[in-house]
Amino acid sequence: MPLKIPDVVIERLPNYYRQLTELRAAGVSTVSSQEIGEALDVTPAQIRKDLSYFGRFGKQGRGYPVDRLTEELETILGFNRRWRVMLVGSGGIARTIASLNDGSFRPAGFDIVRVYDSDPARVGRTVNGNRVRDLARIDADMRDDPIEIAILATPGAVAQELTDALVQAGVCSILNYTSVVVHTPPGVEVRHVNPVLALQTLTYHLANPADPMATR
Amino acid sequence: MPLKIPDVVIERLPNYYRQLTELRAAGVSTVSSQEIGEALDVTPAQIRKDLSYFGRFGKQGRGYPVDRLTEELETILGFNRRWRVMLVGSGGIARTIASLNDGSFRPAGFDIVRVYDSDPARVGRTVNGNRVRDLARIDADMRDDPIEIAILATPGAVAQELTDALVQAGVCSILNYTSVVVHTPPGVEVRHVNPVLALQTLTYHLANPADPMATR
DNA sequence: CGGTGTGAATTACTTCACAGCG
DNA sequence: CGCTGTGAAGTAATTCACACCG
Numbered sequence: 416m417p418l419k420i421p422d423v424v425i426e427r428l429p430n431y432y433r434q435l436t437e438l439r440a441a442g443v444s445t446v447s448s449q450e451i452g453e454a455l456d457v458t459p460a461q462i463r464k465d466l467s468y469f470g471r472f473g474k475q476g477r478g479y480p481v482d483r484l485t486e487e488l489e490t491i492l493g494f495n496r497r498w499r500v501m502l503v504g505s506g507g508i509a510r511t512i513a514s515l516n517d518g519s520f521r522p523a524g525f526d527i528v529r530v531y532d533s534d535p536a537r538v539g540r541t542v543n544g545n546r547v548r549d550l551a552r553i554d555a556d557m558r559d560d561p562i563e564i565a566i567l568a569t570p571g572a573v574a575q576e577l578t579d580a581l582v583q584a585g586v587c588s589i590l591n592y593t594s595v596v597v598h599t600p601p602g603v604e605v606r607h608v609n610p611v612l613a614l615q616t617l618t619y620h621l622a623n624p625a626d627p628m629a630t631r
Numbered sequence: 632m633p634l635k636i637p638d639v640v641i642e643r644l645p646n647y648y649r650q651l652t653e654l655r656a657a658g659v660s661t662v663s664s665q666e667i668g669e670a671l672d673v674t675p676a677q678i679r680k681d682l683s684y685f686g687r688f689g690k691q692g693r694g695y696p697v698d699r700l701t702e703e704l705e706t707i708l709g710f711n712r713r714w715r716v717m718l719v720g721s722g723g724i725a726r727t728i729a730s731l732n733d734g735s736f737r738p739a740g741f742d743i744v745r746v747y748d749s750d751p752a753r754v755g756r757t758v759n760g761n762r763v764r765d766l767a768r769i770d771a772d773m774r775d776d777p778i779e780i781a782i783l784a785t786p787g788a789v790a791q792e793l794t795d796a797l798v799q800a801g802v803c804s805i806l807n808y809t810s811v812v813v814h815t816p817p818g819v820e821v822r823h824v825n826p827v828l829a830l831q832t833l834t835y836h837l838a839n840p841a842d843p844m845a846t847r
Numbered sequence: 848c849g850g851t852g853t854g855a856a857t858t859a860c861t862t863c864a865c866a867g868c869g
Numbered sequence: 870c871g872c873t874g875t876g877a878a879g880t881a882a883t884t885c886a887c888a889c890c891g
Binding site: 447459467 | 849
């Protein structure tokens, strides 16, 4: 199990998890890779192989016990606890993200508990109930009360320097909402989220219509 | 050139494009794959191979002309025109997305020009300046004035049925903000955007600390 | 039987390495 | 020379196919 697990596998697990919670809510007690696959548009073999990285949770001839597998995934993914998150930035995008705190983040186990900005003019304002703190104070704050996860939602121009400050202060996971690629030392995980990028890959297909009979 | 181009390639192009616009703004006239690669954390060979799917834009010994390449990518990705988008849903997530219209979507070439909801109680309200229309009327609206792209931002429970209605009405690209996987016939492109998913892959690494000396 | 778990085969993607050109 | 464009080599991810077990 301390085998290196491909990132693509990790990215699929939350989907499996969500499907399982739905099945559990519906009172289903056992499910086959076939059935999960149909719901999520993934091949059964892929699901079995993905899960096999973590253990042998299925029963031959029956399938996977929904309860057990749900709990295993909770442990694997860290959903069995809550995660505190800091938001870096207090402008438009940041406020938009902060508004997810009630609707999407909190129910999923994430709590935005601090908001920072590097612009003194913004420090002291309020974003979704959080007083905006001065980013210059992050080192001290992290010593008092560390937070592992930061959401970076600033103008792209300052993204790299703020990332450096975050890493310096000990943040090890960054969700990057800016459109620039930030560089971090090994061990610091960064994920890019950019709704515009997703739209942009759609327009490619619209602008370059139908490679003949797109099979899939 | 009508060769099948891998999706991963398409997903990287918008990044190249953004980097190029920055270089152009900075007055740089020529750039090597090496330099782009350093900025974006991508190997030079990858950039050259990606671009070679679309043509031969570089000059040996010099690199790529920034202006020319920027324009080529604009054409390839469809950034040389504006795209009208409909928003399906008028609840919390939808309002959050609508608020991106001014800050992120519009400057990137996307305009949210219609908002739909299937709940009659919500029809007639206003979301970011758009009157909410009845989704039942979408077929007629599409005949009058077609829109290719829909952003789906509803509760997961109704995502599939609304997708069916969108496809039926002729929408061929869907940006899916719900957490459920929707099924569409071939030829209809769907992209998933889910900020919670991205956070969830981060917690995996936090919950399963450091596979020994993560090299990369 | 029916469905998992998994090596082996296949396919997809990335990187190498070098010929060729400005 | 320096850097692109690209077949060839190498890696990574997916799918196959079947032994095995409840």
